[in-house]
Amino acid sequence: MKPLEGLAVYDDADFYDQEFAARTHDIPFFLGQAVAARGPVLEVACGTGRITLPIARAGVDVTGLDVVPSMLARARRRAEEERLAVEWLEQDCRNICTAKRFDRVFSATNAMQHLHDLDSAVGFLTSARNTLMPGGTLILDVFNPDMAKLSRRPEAPYRHKSVVDRDGTTLDVQATTSYDRSTQVLRFTLDYLRGDVCVRTKKVSMRCFFPEELLALCRLAGLDVVQRCGDYDQSSFTSASPKQILFCRAPLPAPIDL
Template sequence: MTLDIFEKNLEKYTDPVKYDELYNHYQEDLAIILECAQDSNQPIIELACGTGRLTIPMARKGFRMYGIDIHTGMLNHAKRKSETENLNIQFMQQDCTKLNLPINSPLIYMTGNSFQHFLTNESQDDLFTSVKKHLQSKGSFIFDTRNPILKELANVEETVERKTINNKQIVNEKHLEVYDHNTQILHCTTTSEIIENGTLIITNKDSILLRYTFPLELERLLKSNGFELVELYGSWKKTRFNKDSVSMVVHCRLKD
């Protein structure tokens, strides 16, 4: 897996500032991460950290953080956000399948369904190999991925979503989603209209590919890479996982 291959699937993050405005408020995943970090005085690694949505609040809690992402713009925005505070964060641009960090950590995590960017079996295995090299003995890896609900994936889906930014701009997003059963990849296209004071000011179109992984695949992936499952939740609220769960929130641990 190379930088170029990942870069072909990053249209969704072209405008880091706008992306941050849309998603920075989301904090449901923070509670579990904090619980697993506890009072660790050792550095913690966040993969696919984006604009620092979790890296920055974790550092505010006193944790030494390494924020890793492949996207230059997202990392630069995260750095700008953290510059006004004296936070212990090392932001680094790296491919998560080829991590080369100067530390080993008791906790590595990756949220925001970033796991779905690893589109092939090989890239998933490479991710776990890379994580394994940077985890301490019995260290934890926490990540989430959308649950493949077949009745939803079976049909072409068109939806419209309306969001408000800073009580000033309205964003209408039109989503088209088509699932390929052979590759287990969902092809998503979004057309966004940004309206301010009743006037259409921007129209954007982007696409993204998202790999879906089934529970038994996940079990194989963990075992074959030397991990054991600690918990599998259906959401970041620790709901019990079942066939209708929106997410698979995975807490796994490195075996000796």
């Protein structure tokens, strides 16, 4: 497996919380899945608890896993402030070590796309499968590659979004991207601008998983894809869907012949 790449963008957990404070549109989907679970729930790459904590507030037995210490420290602090009982695991998702078994495991918001090589992707899928109860469900959430976006020229920056900084000022985020077809890795350079001054730069690398490829990887890891959606509203997946949300079922024990 290749070393995980580009995780330094998550070192500043407080700014991450500030940057994504307004991102809430995906929470109802994952919260609904967690509440419907027949047992404990695990969020892989939980970050600062943006989704984990709402699940805990609903009274669900939830565990959060992340490999970045600063993100988990922020998540723990937030949980302690609210007196929420959450187990936090500082682990690599390609080798999850826990005696607990889960009815739902999920990886939200493109987190799986930090796994750039085949061994890492299969390692995660296999490790997640092994933490599931028999018949449990792994939910994957990655973007559906858009060829027009992958074809953007590196020398052509574009406005990506705006965020509110910690001091309350607005930062415009300018992005440039380059796509490596040989590795299927899309690289972003994000410049955070206050007026004409760049106050912060992030470099993010995301592995693109194409639809049939992702189905094959799940099958290779011993998972049965039972549903595929195109967005958090659980609409049917099409070539134009912005997301690939897969429901992958762990195998049931083989029947015993008597």
